[in-house]
Amino acid sequence: MRSRRLPISLVPLALVAGTFCLAPPTDASADAGTLYVNDRLLTCSDTAENRGTQARPFCSIQPAVDAAQPGQTVEVAPGVSYKGPIVLHRSGEPGQPITLEGNVSRAVTGAYPVVESTTATGLTADHVHDVVVRGLAFRGYRQGAVLTDSSAVTLDNNMFDATTTATSGYTPTDSGITLEGASADVTLSRNLVRFHPAAGISVGPGVTGTIVTTNVVEDNGGHGIVATDAPDTAVTGNTVSLNCGSGLVLDGSSSHAAVENNIVAGDDLLKAGSATAPACTDQDQPEVSVSAGSAAGSTLGYNIVHPRGTAQPYSWAGTPYADAASLLARTGQGGHELNTDPGTRLLPPADQSPAIDSADAGAIGELSTDFQGRPRVDDPLVGNSGTGDGGYADRGAYEVQDPFNVSLAGDVRAAPTLAAFTFTAQVNNPWNDTVSYRFDFGDGSAAQPAATPTAQHAYQATGTYTVTVTATTTSGVSRSATTQVTVNPPGPLTPYLGVESGITGEPLHVRATFDGRTDPWPVTAGTLDFGDGTAPTAGSGVLQHDYDKPGTYTVVGTLSDAGGRTATVSKQVSVGGQFVPVTKTRILDTRSGTGAPKAALSAGHVLALQVTGRGGVPRDGTTAVVLNVTETAATNAGNVIVYPGGAGTAPATSNLNYKAGQTTQNLVTVPLGPDGTVNLVDSAGSADLLADVQGYYTTDGTTPGAGYLDVLTPVRVLDTRSGAAKATVGPGKTLTLDLSKNVSAESAVLLHVTATGATGNTYVSTYTTGSARPDVSDLNVGAGETVSNLVAVRPDSHHRVTFFNHAGSTDLVVDLVGVFGADVAGDASYVALAPHRVLDTRYGTGAPAAKAGPGGTLTVKVTGQGGVPAGAAAVLVNLTGTGASANTYVTAYMPGSDRPVASSLNVTPGATVPNLTLVRVSQAGYITLYNHAGTLDLIADIEGFYTPSAF
Incomplete structure (x- = not known):
């Protein structure tokens, strides 16, 4: 009954x-x-x-x-x-x-x-x-x-x-919804049931008259929906998928059941053993299974059944059926069944899905609204193959709605009162109904109907208004969209320009943000001249440009607005190279004829040294080279100048100062000439010169190991005179320094290395831990001397570098001053400059003509001189001390910051000592030099600068 x-x-x-x-x-x-x-x-x-x-x-x-x-x-x-x-x-x-x-x-x-x-x-x-x-x-x-x-x-x-x-607490009988005992006339509708260890919905023995309709049942560990000895059960319009067992089961004597309009789908991508659903142990069960005791008086039709893998879609009265046609032929059940991909899981069916407009609208328990409470609608792009009430209900829990939607676009930037704003509605209307529009401008004025999607409006008062467009189709579907517009009082056109460099890994690439964000009128036109002689770029917003070579450029932007006004703005931007460390290689030794004839360099003679193509330095994209230059066996006191090849006259600066018979060295960063050479010239007598490559700067962003610089406040990472590292480095011995607490992923580090208290003449080499020790030196130290030098070296994968001491014993003091990496915090590129002297206390250059006193400081302006622009992040300075009255050290640091516990230069009385130093620059463009003891003259020559990525 x-x-x-x-x-x-x-x-x-x-x-x-x-x-x-x-x-x-x-x-x-x-x-x-x-x-x-x-x-x-x-x-x-x-x-x-x-x-x-x-x-x-x-x-x-x-x-x-x-x-x-x-x-x-x-x-x-x-x-x-x-x-x-x-x-x-x-x-x-x-x-x-x-x-x-x-x-x-x-x-x-x-x-x-x-x-x-x-x-x-x-x-x-x-x-x-x-x-x-x-x-x-x-x-x-x-x-x-x-x-x-x-x-x-x-x-x-x-x-x-x-x-x-927790899945460990599951039991095999834990279902999402369980009906048991003498329960009757229970309705389960529009529920989402998932991730339970047993069935999603279980209707137990003795339960009668259950309606299971328009539910989504997925990812459960047992069957999706199962009725056992539960007669008069109606299962209608559900979406059942991804369950471990069968999607739908009528077991025992669940007679007089009705199963219609469901989507029952398996999936080969079940998340077996995942944290949210128990493992599936039997995935080959039929998707729809009706026992012999349940077949009596039951009906099945209008379903989409799509099994997983090799599973059968049906089992009726204990007999499996491979498709709906054979089921219908043998049992009379399965009319209007489909065995195809429904084109849906949880989301509504895709366009042209067989689930659309193909259900039986008169099925027992079929709702007039879907899983999300939306009405049944007729998709005009799909023929109606269903029955009852127009034949356009969809199978499964979802009803495809009219995809018609609207957005509001157009000129909605701020403008003054009485300026005409233009609003444009953009619609997606694949069902192709005619659309009418209604614009509410949010200022209390009457809403404006329109047959076209565009409307204009002028506001009478300042303020922020919400504009709403309502689009309505002839079939009665309405959609709305809003946007806000700000109406300002009249004001000036003030262009904004911000420039970022090096942001894509390409050192010469810049991105400019250019607009009139303070302008009350919309911008109508804009051009950016990037200052390198190329044609200006039209437009506003975000504009991009690539320079041909490193340097500092003035970017000029011109904007016009809807008020008929024009204004300009300019900003400097600097682009430079990335540093690439190499295995240290000697490319010049006049003692042996390496890189030049075998002969000491005579006074005034210019030695042209070929750099590119040697020591791992490529010919293309290289802008500057980092050389450790050493002088030895000089017949007189003098200095060495290193400058770009083809530059003509040597600059009035020095890179290296020495005494007769002394061996000295200094790190030099020098631009390359057009032919890939640098010039070296000795000022007096004769001397042998050596040059070891430590790395180079490139504008080729694809170079492996290339990195930008993060300029650090110098931090002492090693001092063998004290602490846990207290022990001199003996003859022929090595010391490995672990930098993992100070740096992470990097391509190279800049270290200020000092050797002191040497017991005999020796040299110190720095190299990558685990690699072969190169046959070069970073420091040459005489007995009792204190010698410093800046060193660029690539750490190993564990962030370690190794120091080698040749003879005698010496203490080592190491300060970390910079880190090169592909993605470092500072993101600074290098621009090499012709050497320029910014300080000489002997002659009053950059400071009064007076020696620096004990415990005193000098503040030196570096920006605006020798090509260093405002906004430079750091400078490379060849710092020289001379005429010291006592043993002392000099520390270079950024004004306004705490003076670091580190030295940049170590000077003894009677010696002239140079050292290349990396110094952070203050926002005002200054550096500070501190002298520890006695008095001395200080000289500072700029070799280049590091520029931040944003200006």
Whole structure:
């Protein structure tokens, strides 16, 4: 007997779209039958006498449910998490159910009230009737809901999600929704059920008259939907996918069932053993299985069944069937069935999906709205192959809606009052209805209807307005879009220009942000002249440019606005090279004839040294080279100057100063001439010269190992005179320095290395730990001397470098001053310059003509001199001390910062000592030099600068 099969308009409350979508009342007096729950209100109470009103709601769900009477609604505030579980003790009456309600619109999914607990079951009902539960999210329970011996209960629009429950606590019977005992006439509609270890929905023995409609059941460890010895079950319009077992099972004696309009799909990509769903051990079960005892009086049709792998789509009365045609031929079941990819999982079916407009609208339990509460609509691009009510209901839980949508674009930048703003609606309208428009400009003026998508409006007063366009099709579908517009008082055109360099890994690439952000009128035209002689770039916003060579350029921008005004703005930008370390290689030794004839260099003779093509320095893209230059066996005191090849006259600076018979060295960073050479000239007598390559600067951003510089405040990383490292380095011995606490991923480091207290003449070499020691020196030290030099070296993969001492014993002091890397914090590139003297206290250059005193400082301006621009991050300075009255050291650092515990130069009386130094520059463009003891003259020659990425 099937008298319980009522027409759809008479199905209990949750099945009528217009009923369950009713908005809640706005206050307690408007509906005395509503009890409110809102844990976020400080006035909430579970015990106060007047609890349950909007002003004093319940804090918890359970006391409100326990207080509810037939016909009352317990309204739970959305977007709040509540302590569970919930146990239904009370019953309603026919026509006056007790309703527990949270978020009634699945379109606002994040607004569900969440019910959480550590117990096994989220919702329990035992011997209750006439109850509706809708719009709640039960999360983390092994079992979402268990209804026992209950009738006329509706679970609608809920979420049963076990994702937060530890899988170790699962039992094989933990299903998402379980109906058991003598439960009857239960409706399960529009629920999302997933990630439970057993079935998604389980209808047990003795249960009758269940309607399972328009649910999404996915990713469960057992069957999707299973009814066992449960006659008169209707399974209609569900989307069932990705479950470990069969999608839909009628077992035992579940006779007189109706299975229509469902999408039942497996998937070869099941997440077996994942944290959210138990492992699938049997994936070859038929997707739809109807036992022999369930076949009697049951009907099956209008489903899309798409099994996984080799699984059969059907088993009817114990016999498998490979497709709907054979099932229909043998059993008469399966009419209008499809065995194809439905083109959907959780999302609505894709365009032209076979699920569209192909369902039986008259199926038992079929709803007039879908899983998201949206109405049934006719897709004009798909032929109607369904039956009942026009034949355009979709199979599965989702109904494809008109994809018509609208956005609002056009000129919505700020402008003065009375300026005409233009607004343009952009529509996506694949169903090709005629569209009309209505513009509301947000200023209180009358809304403007329009047959075209464009409208103009002039605002009379300043302010920020929300503009709304509503587009409506002839079939009655409306969509709206908004934007904001700011109306300013009249004001000046003030262009903005910001320039970034080196941001793409290409050192000569710049990106400019150019606009009139302070202009009350829209910008109508703009050009940027990047200052290198190329044609200006038209446009505004973000513009990009590539320079041909390193240097400092003046970028000039010109903007015009809709007010007919024009203004310019300019900014300097510097682009330079990235540093590439190489295995240290000797490319010049006049003692042996390496790189030049075998002969000491005579006074005034210019030695042209070929650099590119030797020592790992490429011919293309190289802008400057880093050389450790050594002088030895000089017949007189003098100096050595290193400068670019082809530059003509040597600059009035020096790189190296020496005494007769002395061996000295200094690190030099020098631009290359057009032919890849540098010149070396000795000022007096004769001397042998040596040059060792430590690296080079390149503008080729694809060079392996190339890196920008992060300029550091110098930090002492080694001192063998004290602390844990206290031990001199003996003859022929090495010392390995671990820099992992100071640097991470890098291509090279800049170290200021000092040898002191040597017991005999020796030299010190620095190289990559684990690599072969190069046959070069970084420092040459005489007995009792203190000698310093700047060293560029590549650490190994563990951030280690090794020091080798040739003879005798010596102490080593090492300061870390910079890090080169592909992605370092400073992101500074190098621009090599012709050497330029910015300080000489002997003659009053850059400071008064007076020696630096003990404990005193000199502040030296470096920007604006010799090509160093404002905004330079750091400079390479060849710092020289001479005429010292006592043993001393000099520290170079940025003004305004704490003086580091590090030395840049070590000077003894009677000696002239140079040392290349990296110094951070203050925003005002200065560096500071500190002298420790006695008096001495200081000389500073700029060799180049490092430029930050943004200006």
